[in-house]
């Protein structure tokens with residue numbers, strides 16, 4: 001970390017164009033030179049207002065998840081540790097993201113605590129807000145990069161609110177810009193707006209609700225259909241690679257354990273389904289015997305580690321991808337239709353939480369006041 005900070009400061013001194021980013025400005029623009037095809041301030045303000053909230057929020061959700069996947073040593077080196085590295089830090093970041101209003105300066109600069117003119121600042125009329133100056137930013141940004149740069153500068157200022165110092169805020173801004181570099185903002189925005197909708201998580205939720213209304217309809221093949229829908233919806237929660245997500249680390253961690261709950265329902269139904277071939281039913285029974293060894297319930301971790309392929313040998317799930325939730329979520333050894341209904345309800349409550357969070361992202365707005 002020490003080395004990283006030094007490098008960053010050295011860059012601030014030696015690089016002409018980097019001086020912008022070191023002062024908490026945008027990273028492009030070549031130090032005040034004009035750019036081809038610059039965006040108009042009005043267009044930048046509109047683009048920011050409409051789209052930057054989705055990009056910033058979904059990046060934070062993805063970043064939280066990626067941070068959780070780091071080793072302890074990597075975490076201490078990561079610029080994200082100020083956002084997610086201490087207990088409840090994540091709650092603070094998301095709370096600031098929701099509460100901070102943007103004071104958008106259309107014809108003037110933002111001012112920092114030393115009275116210096118800046119493109120962005122947290123020295124605002126109302127404490128806890130963020131100032132962004134489209135007046136200073138627009139001439140340095142071309143149309144293609146404007147949204148990416150403005151979103152990353154916005155996150156830079158949000159990280160100041162959380163407590164980041166200047167080099168830390170710059171490092172976070174750079175990390176986000178790196179993830180945005182090859183990303184298609186249109187994909188992120190559309191994904192953010194649709195992830196909670198009918199064609200995604202909600203589709204799986206509605207299907208489960210329908211089955212629960214009429215439990216007689218619950219068969220192994222019906223469960224397989226909703227599992228497929230769910231898997232597709234989970235793919236849709238990654239909005240653009242793994243850097244932009246519709247759900248945060250905690251829910252993401254629970255996907256695999258709840259997938260285990262679904263598997264257990266499928267196995268139980270398959271084992272007792274007289275329409276299936278005897279060989280297949282035996283296979284399902286064998287899985288159940290192996291997974292539970294007669295216990296009433298096991299942790300999702302044990303369940304997943306005992307689950308083997310159809311040849312009966314290779315374990316399917318790689319524990320490297322397990323999060324903390326595999327020990328928290330329990331998988332029941334189902335014995336009756338009533339147990340199946342209970343397990344489906346357990347799954348539904350998880351799906352409801354995923355849907356609610358994905359919708360929260362889709363509905364996310366930031367109050368922007370133009371000054």
Ligand SMILES: [Zn+2]
Nearest residue numbers: 023024166169
């Ligand atoms: Zn700053």
